[in-house]
Amino acid sequence: MILKAFYRSMLVVTGLVVAACQPAPTAEANVTPPDETAAAAPSDSPAAASGAGPGDGSAVAQAAVATDRYPALGIFFGLLTEPERVRFGALAEAELCPCEGAVASLDACLQAEDVCMLALSAADLMMRMIKESASDLEIADGLRQSLENARRVHTFNLEDTPYKGAENPVLTIVEFADFQCPHCRHVAGVMSQLMETFGDRVRVYYKHFPLGSHPQAMQAAIASRAAHRQGAFWAYHDTVFANQQQLGTVEDATAMLVGWAVELGLNEERFRADLADPALAAAVAAEREEGMQAGLQGTPTLYVNGVMLMENYEVESLTEYLNRRLAE
Numbered sequence: 001m002i003l004k005a006f007y008r009s010m011l012v013v014t015g016l017v018v019a020a021c022q023p024a025p026t027a028e029a030n031v032t033p034p035d036e037t038a039a040a041a042p043s044d045s046p047a048a049a050s051g052a053g054p055g056d057g058s059a060v061a062q063a064a065v066a067t068d069r070y071p072a073l074g075i076f077f078g079l080l081t082e083p084e085r086v087r088f089g090a091l092a093e094a095e096l097c098p099c100e101g102a103v104a105s106l107d108a109c110l111q112a113e114d115v116c117m118l119a120l121s122a123a124d125l126m127m128r129m130i131k132e133s134a135s136d137l138e139i140a141d142g143l144r145q146s147l148e149n150a151r152r153v154h155t156f157n158l159e160d161t162p163y164k165g166a167e168n169p170v171l172t173i174v175e176f177a178d179f180q181c182p183h184c185r186h187v188a189g190v191m192s193q194l195m196e197t198f199g200d201r202v203r204v205y206y207k208h209f210p211l212g213s214h215p216q217a218m219q220a221a222i223a224s225r226a227a228h229r230q231g232a233f234w235a236y237h238d239t240v241f242a243n244q245q246q247l248g249t250v251e252d253a254t255a256m257l258v259g260w261a262v263e264l265g266l267n268e269e270r271f272r273a274d275l276a277d278p279a280l281a282a283a284v285a286a287e288r289e290e291g292m293q294a295g296l297q298g299t300p301t302l303y304v305n306g307v308m309l310m311e312n313y314e315v316e317s318l319t320e321y322l323n324r325r326l327a328e
Contacts (some may be wrong), residue, residue: 012138021181021211021299065089073123084130091126091139098147117310118150149295153306156290161205162224162233162284164194169203171304171325176207176291178247179221180214180297185241187300193315198322206237207287211297218255221284223257226274230266232281239264 062181065085067078080088089107096102097109099116122143129139155172175191177184191204208224210217220240227236239260240247247253254275261271274280294303302309304325311321 032088047181072115150308154294158205162228163203163205165199165203166201170201173204174207174303176296176301178209178211178214178217179240180217181299182299185244187313188241190315208284209288211290222280225280226271229274232264235264
């Protein structure tokens with residue numbers, strides 16, 4: 001169970017680890033944990049062979065898979081048990097690499113020095129699904145859906161959505177985030193830096209995706225919407241992230257959220273009334289549903305001109321990406 005939670009909280013990106021807050025499955029109690037006896041079995045045992053999946057006659061499936069077979073996956077591939085690594089290798093051999101123009105298998109792509117984000121995302125999904133004891137058919141279907149979603153152009157409702165940046169943008173970024181997600185706090189700083197460079201050509205919209213595992217995230221999202229009604233969304237957004245650790249120390253964050261609004265000079269009476277307005281809770285819920293429909297797997301997630309951004313969410317990587325897109 002610890003490893004399952006671990007894999008849900010991490011994404012492997014170009015040899016680095018980019019953390020992401022991810023929702024737990026809705027049917028967690030029904031997930032069958034890996035068989036401990038199978039985990040202890042040698043790779044040439046029946047238990048290992050039976051879990052190899054498609055391509056179990058291949059060289060990968062017939063021998064133990066080294067923990068460093070896929071350097072781009074770092075330590076995370078090594079955290080799979082030996083039978084799980086054998087199964088991963090067999091599945092990766094059976095899948096075509098999703099990188100543009102690739103004709104090799106996913107297994108071959110993941111061994112290359114320069115691995116595209118689509119392949120890394122596929123590997124992350126495959127590792128998580130193997131840890132959750134998904135069947136080969138479920139994994140294949142999950143990979144197909146993930147690839148389709150990564151290439152799809154999504155349309156979002158941006159009416160009354162807080163934004164900053166260019167009035168006539170060349171590129172539009174839609175960010176889905178959770179105020180209690182520490183990785184969203186980090187990316188908030190990244191986006192602020194990017195706006196200093198690209199604010200005359202790029203516009204960023206902020207949408208809410210509060211996770212059930214973060215009890216105060218919904219309250220904070222509604223509060224930021226209340227601040228938005230007084231024209232102070234971004235100031236409030238920055239305040240919440242700056243005080244994120246405090247937010248997680250209380251069961252009811254109302255007093256804290258109101259206090260921050262007062263500190264920013266907002267009208268307290270109006271702010272309290274807006275906190276209780278069911279329309280704001282409905283707006284946050286609608287944004288979360290938009291994220292779900294767009295195939296969002298966790299926070300933060302960015303979409304550029306409607307397409308999910310498959311890049312490392314760091315200043316250098318995003319600067320390079322935006323320069324490349326703006327030059328097109």
